[in-house]
Amino acid sequence: MIELRSDTFTLPTPTMLEAMVSAPLGDDVYGEDPTVRRLEERAAELTGMPAACLMPSGTMANLASLMAHAPRGSKVLVGDESDIYLYEAAGASVCGGVQYEPVPNQPDGTFAWDDLAAGFPEDPEDPQFALPSLICLENTQNRCGGKVLSLDYLRSVRTFADERGVALHLDGARLFNAAVALGVPAAEITAHVDSVQFCLSKGLGAPIGSMLAGGTEFLRSARRVRKMLGGGMRQAGVIAAAGIEALDTHQRLAEDHAHARRLAEGLATVDGVAVDPSEVQTNIVLFRLTHSAWTWQAFCAAAAEQDLYVAEFGRSRLRAVTHRGVTAADIDRAVDVIAGILRSTP
Structure with a gap:
């Protein structure tokens, strides 16, 4: 997960x-x-x-x-x-x-x-x-x-x-x-x-x-x-x-920040996602879906079916937050899961 x-x-x-x-x-x-x-x-x-x-x-x-x-x-x-x-x-x-x-x-x-x-x-x-x-x-x-x-x-x-x-x-x-x-x-x-x-x-x-x-x-x-x-x-x-x-051990938070930037940069390559990696300063990534077929509700449900959990964050935004429990490999898999969802039909 x-x-x-x-x-x-x-x-x-x-x-x-x-x-x-x-x-x-x-x-x-x-x-x-x-x-x-x-x-x-x-x-x-x-x-x-x-x-x-x-x-x-x-x-x-x-x-x-x-x-x-x-x-x-x-x-x-x-x-x-x-x-x-x-x-x-x-x-x-x-x-x-x-x-x-x-x-x-x-x-x-x-x-x-x-x-x-x-x-x-x-x-x-x-x-x-x-x-x-x-x-x-x-x-x-x-x-x-x-x-x-x-x-x-x-x-x-x-x-x-x-x-x-x-x-x-x-x-x-x-x-x-x-x-x-x-x-x-x-x-x-x-x-x-x-x-x-x-x-x-x-x-x-x-x-x-x-x-x-x-x-x-x-x-x-x-x-x-x-x-x-x-x-x-x-x-x-x-x-x-x-x-x-x-x-x-609070200095390890730098790792979370690096993972957030990695996530934003990965999402920026995905068709159907709007995100600006330059806006990511810490461990929070905000992004929007631009694929007209997908609502945030359907997207979150589809992601959860593949054990990926992100949150709706108001004004059609989604939020992903990195932390100690998330690895670089998890970030790469999350990008792949999101790209796969948006290539499919709800």
Whole structure:
């Protein structure tokens, strides 16, 4: 089976499983799990933040961050193509009384400055308007095809946020993909934000969990939100042990990026597929079918019959995501399977 629907389909390595079995444990709600504490210290170190907290998921990490940063009745500016806005069930509105204001994402995942500025009322003293308290960025930007935000852009958004007195949160679900693509430590990316979440269970390959990192007082508030949301875990070292191993091996993400480029270049030779290999920066490949006989539904079903799995991704796009469980041979076979399908009749 060739699984390209998401990097969330990664399985723990034998080394991770061994670490999970042998991890020293304690009660993390009491702050007494030594393996969780090691993971949190490592995450804080890698992001250059004072503190970090293990969360069950990236969705909870983002939600806890928004609720810790944003007072009830304020609004957060989020990309209209962002995971926070589209895929996290409006949690900050439901749980935190916070309004989302979508800002158009440019094709490279950035915001146009005029669009971002439009989220701030001309007269902040006018009580009719909810005031922004937070700007959220996403890096890499999933629905823009795994695009990486440049350090110059992050620096500029930091200046913009400081001038307006709002905080800056980074949904870095694939933060380490961005760092590997830029060739810099993750801390050079997160130096420009107040808080960051990153997933252990995507390309990093751990089975469960995300990390939220930021200032000490911010993390104190976020931990309270985590508990309220039901995210307080007990002997969570069994999760943390796999996360430590994942962080220690994160440089291998370069292999996933190479496989994604190999896939895009292969698909570019297939009649009936539209893809631009030059747009592939990390481990996500977006492509379209141009063969009029094939709908995406029929195509995905035909691919699954040959043990190849890709995902529909909106606006007639398909998404393929490379990860630890996909080899170069799998990539070549995927291209052959897709070419064969499109040469046939639905």
